[in-house]
Amino acid sequence: MERALINDSRHQGEAPAHAPGVAQARALQQQAGRGGLIFEAYLPPVLASWLLGEIARGVFDDPNTAISIVLAEYRELEPHADLRRELLQRTIQAALADPQPPIAASDVAKQLQAPAPERQPEPAVWQSTR
Numbered sequence: 001m002e003r004a005l006i007n008d009s010r011h012q013g014e015a016p017a018h019a020p021g022v023a024q025a026r027a028l029q030q031q032a033g034r035g036g037l038i039f040e041a042y043l044p045p046v047l048a049s050w051l052l053g054e055i056a057r058g059v060f061d062d063p064n065t066a067i068s069i070v071l072a073e074y075r076e077l078e079p080h081a082d083l084r085r086e087l088l089q090r091t092i093q094a095a096l097a098d099p100q101p102p103i104a105a106s107d108v109a110k111q112l113q114a115p116a117p118e119r120q121p122e123p124a125v126w127q128s129t130r
Contacts, residue, residue: 041067042123063126 060066
């Protein structure tokens, strides 16, 4: 699960001024509040594949729409810590109850012991039509 990238300390007040991105976020906040924000995002292969599958099925029009919808849903759930905890518990329970995990434990051990690849494959790039 990619949630390790989310800083859950945000609910404990302001982020430290020296934290990466904080100064830039503060500098852009007023302008973004008026005109929006354009940014580039890297999705790990599993999320990229899932997102493209959802676009192919017609769930989303493009990655921009998907990001907007998913972030709006995250924002709506943010004040509901109880619902987020319940969702996390259900996700964990489903993973534990899965009789056939996607990767065997022996394969995970091999991957962890294998040297990291010198270079990651080149990511695919979505060309916006807007």
